[in-house]
Amino acid sequence: MRATTIHGTRDIRVSDVPDPTIEVPTDAVVRVVAGCICGSDLWPYRGENAITPGDTIGHECVGVVEEVGSAVTSFRPGDFVVVPFDHCDNTCPHCLAGAQSGCVNLGFTASGQAEYTRVTQAEGSLVKTDGMPDEGLIPSLLTLADVFPTGWHAAVSAGVREGGTAVVVGDGAVGLFGVLSASLMGAERVIAMSRHQPRQELARAFGATDIVAERDQEGVDAVLELTDGVGADAVLECVGTNQSMNTAFRIARPGARVGMVGVPHGVDLPLYPIMFRKNVALAGGMAPTRKYLPELLDRVLEGGIDPGRVFDLTVPLDEVADGYRAMDERRAIKVLVQP
Amino acid sequence: MRATTIHGTRDIRVSDVPDPTIEVPTDAVVRVVAGCICGSDLWPYRGENAITPGDTIGHECVGVVEEVGSAVTSFRPGDFVVVPFDHCDNTCPHCLAGAQSGCVNLGFTASGQAEYTRVTQAEGSLVKTDGMPDEGLIPSLLTLADVFPTGWHAAVSAGVREGGTAVVVGDGAVGLFGVLSASLMGAERVIAMSRHQPRQELARAFGATDIVAERDQEGVDAVLELTDGVGADAVLECVGTNQSMNTAFRIARPGARVGMVGVPHGVDLPLYPIMFRKNVALAGGMAPTRKYLPELLDRVLEGGIDPGRVFDLTVPLDEVADGYRAMDERRAIKVLVQP
Known part of the structure; x- marks a missing residue:
């Protein structure tokens, strides 16, 4: 064949x-x-x-x-x-x-x-x-x-709840399905981190209520501002790089979960300063x-x-x-x- | 004063x-x-x-x-x-x-x-x-x-459920309270990993159903044998060293959670091979x-x-x-x- x-x-x-x-x-x-x-x-x-x-x-x-x-x-x-x-x-x-x-x-x-x-x-x-x-x-x-079950798994692993705030890190196809999944699960606010206009559009079509185009510290600041300084109830990590993973942890509120579905490559987790001190969990994996x-x-x-x-x-x-x-x-x- | x-x-x-x-x-x-x-x-x-x-x-x-x-x-x-x-x-x-x-x-x-x-x-x-x-x-x-709320937090973070199997890594006071907490939460089987006889006794008094005295690969093998090869539904990590944390991940069944309460010191997490591939989550932190x-x-x-x-x-x-x-x-x- x-x-x-x-x-x-x-x-x-x-x-x-x-x-x-x-x-x-x-x-x-x-x-x-x-x-x-x-x-x-x-x-x-x-x-x-x-x-x-x-x-x-x-x-x-x-x-x-x-x-x-x-x-x-x-x-x-x-x-x-x-x-x-x-x-x-x-x-x-x-x-x-x-x-x-x-x-x-x-x-x-x-x-x-x-x-x-x-x-x-x-x-x-x-x-x-x-x-x-x-x-x-x-x-x-x-x-x-x-791609859809993987985005869904990110949302399940992140513990998306009705009425909560979910942030999706990554605007690849999996991230966009993370947006759709969080929206279908009833998150009141779905913030998509995306710099690319066609992807921003699809994110909105899939239920994103806010778009954050900034990255790194500026992106973290933007999410914190959108959430009155509290941070996200649930973070969907849909990339797998060190940069995206660390952004995910920094925007998570204390007690939140990061749901990962991007295969991790060269990631150094913030084990003590964020995971332990802020009780931010990491869940997920292969869907x-x-x-x-x-x-x-x-x-x-x-x-x-x-x-x-x-x-x-x-x-x-x-x-x-x-x-x-x-x-x-x-x-x-x-x-x-x-x- | x-x-x-x-x-x-x-x-x-x-x-x-x-x-x-x-x-x-x-x-x-x-x-x-x-x-x-x-x-x-x-x-x-x-x-x-x-x-x-x-x-x-x-x-x-x-x-x-x-x-x-x-x-x-x-x-x-x-x-x-x-x-x-x-x-x-x-x-x-x-x-x-x-x-x-x-x-x-x-x-x-x-x-x-x-x-x-x-x-x-x-x-x-x-x-x-x-x-x-x-x-x-x-x-x-x-x-x-x-110490009691910290052991309780390990059990909550590990997702101990009624009827499930919980394994407690660490027989310090926190680990012993992890045993007590898992038992109070209704875990059917509470396996305490402990090599010290007075601590084994207290673990049993606090509700441990099994004691595993072995460490490292032998300890992992013993837990897998006790659980018919399946592994633990919930793992309470009550030490914080690299050795104890990696034992915790290796005895967790796919989809399980490790609840950590020991301040991590020099820990290198098995991010890809276990957390991602086996969907073993890490939750917990300061209680x-x-x-x-x-x-x-x-x-x-x-x-x-x-x-x-x-x-x-x-x-x-x-x-x-x-x-x-x-x-x-x-x-x-x-x-x-x-x-």
């Missing part, structure tokens, strides 16, 4: 690779209807994470079940499914406790920007729609594979996608929100390298890839 | 210092009936925290109100009071949100091992008993100034003592628990240096100081 592969820093290609197959009875193979590029794909793209040249890349997709292993009983060929980027059996003690991203049989989508992908733990991971969805709904359904999928799928199908708006560029699989360039240069918020 | 002062590493003296006075209208002066030595006093004692020679030391006490400032209306001379080590106005936005240790008017007891102490923010901080308590109750009431005092005072007065048992050595103020030595050498769990 044709699949996106990575060969070095900023070297993305479309290659012929072996078709995925049923390797164990818990597998399924899904024909990808739509995939997309994740902010976390940019780490290896920029040479900041190690790679093996020629590896497939891409972990977000929706599609149609092509084949299932013998242990998969709830899905059959032809089902339209959302494929969570992190696969889980949904039956182990960690899954039953709501920590599906810590599943003892954890797996990952390895070829979401391709024609086909293998889903390990298909029975526990996949969620299907009733029949084939309208084409116009595909982008919104695609957000359920990672338990499957945990949130039923609720979020319902919200997408009910309408009233349009998460698919996050895709401001669509490319055919053959031009996926252009999509990476557009995201790397921040010309696109999030790129949909059509196999 | 006579007060405990620190002059250098392992150099504790009893000195004549000026009597505390009402400096601002929110102050009170309390005559100390009983004070005690905190595990955190051992940091400067051992030379691991900077000191100013001649400074008073000691932040835990109960006593009788001697004098109040004009803004203090709920207390009068003669009232028996618990003095929280951290003083708060209990009216600022952080206090109202339950984060009293982040009060905008935060203050601290500075001479708890002395004849008198000044309480800043007396109106918001103090809690009184109805009349003078029985002498036998004094030790239990004294635990309310810091909001005043928040928990009404409930914990009720529990002490109701009886059925005997927190005062933690004091296994009592010294007169003149011999306070012996008390420090006994705690430093782990010959005593916690030392009561009688002015």
Whole structure:
């Protein structure tokens, strides 16, 4: 099949690779209807994470079940499914406790920007729609594979409450879904920290009540001023750099929580001066996608929100390298890839 | 007055210092009936925290109100009071949100091992008993100034739930109160990590269901074995060293919380490999003592628990240096100081 592969820093290609197959009875193979590029794909793209040249890349997709292993009983060929980027059996003690991203049989989508992908733990991971969805709904359904549940997890981890003030650090796609999630959870005030006008607009469309364009000390000061010096009840950290993480802690009020979902890179936490002295907690991590999928799928199908708006560029699989360039240069918020 | 002062590493003296006075209208002066030595006093004692020679030391006490400032209306001379080590106005936005240790008017007891102490923010901080308590109750009431609420805060921060499994790292007095608190909160299993036989006994008396004497990898393995490989639902980190903190994270199950109350010293958190990948949160910090005092005072007065048992050595103020030595050498769990 044709699949996106990575060969070095900023070297993305479309290659012929072996078709995925049923390797164990818990597998399924899904024909990808739509995939997309994740902010976390940019780490290896920029040479900041190690790679093996020629590896497939891409972990977000929706599609149609092509084949299932013998242990998969709830899905059959032809089902339209959302494929969570992190696969889980949904039956182990960690899954039953709501920590599906810590599943003892954890797996990952390895070829979401391709024609086909293998889903390990298909029975526990996949969620299907009733029949084939309208084409116009595909982008919104695609957000359920990672970016929407990850933004939702940031809000859950930060302890967003009805009537509270939530601040979202980071205006990438995950940050924008943090805004949408905090808003859906009833935060009275949702402050988006964003310097980029198209992202500010989408943040407002997703429910941001305030925008703070400043960064670092000026950004901290702006949030404190907006909150009468109190700080945020809940902070959604959606970047993962040392700068963003420290901003997150400095805008948190005493007793607040920082919910992190950006993979931390080179972060030095303010353990004593803020976490201990101000009792600011750090929660979150890799999202338990499957945990949130039923609720979020319902919200997408009910309408009233349009998460698919996050895709401001669509490319055919053959031009996926252009999509990476557009995201790397921040010309696109999030790129949909059509196999 | 006579007060405990620190002059250098392992150099504790009893000195004549000026009597505390009402400096601002929110102050009170309390005559100390009983004070005690905190595990955190051992940091400067051992030379691991900077000191100013001649400074008073000691932040835990109960006593009788001697004098109040004009803004203090709920207390009068003669009232028996618990003095929280951290003083708060209990009216600022952080206090109202339950984060009293982040009060905008935060203050601290500075001479708890002395004849008198000044309480800043007396109106918001103090809690009184109805009349003078029985002498036998004094030790239990004294635990309310810091060590009991701090152990309670570890349990709250770790998210101890009824029926769950809590593991307490650290068998100092705070850790033992973590055991008591987790037990009172209804944890079905309370595992105390302790190598010292007298502390193991007290841990059992305070509700520990299991004792793990091993440390490091062996300790982690023992906890995992006790929990069928799952790990702890809630971990109370009651030490603050790099070793204890990393043990805490390694025994936490995915999605669990580590509640920290030991002042962190030289800690390198497992941010990516455990916190992010396993979604293990870190919460806690300096305890909001005043928040928990009404409930914990009720529990002490109701009886059925005997927190005062933690004091296994009592010294007169003149011999306070012996008390420090006994705690430093782990010959005593916690030392009561009688002015």
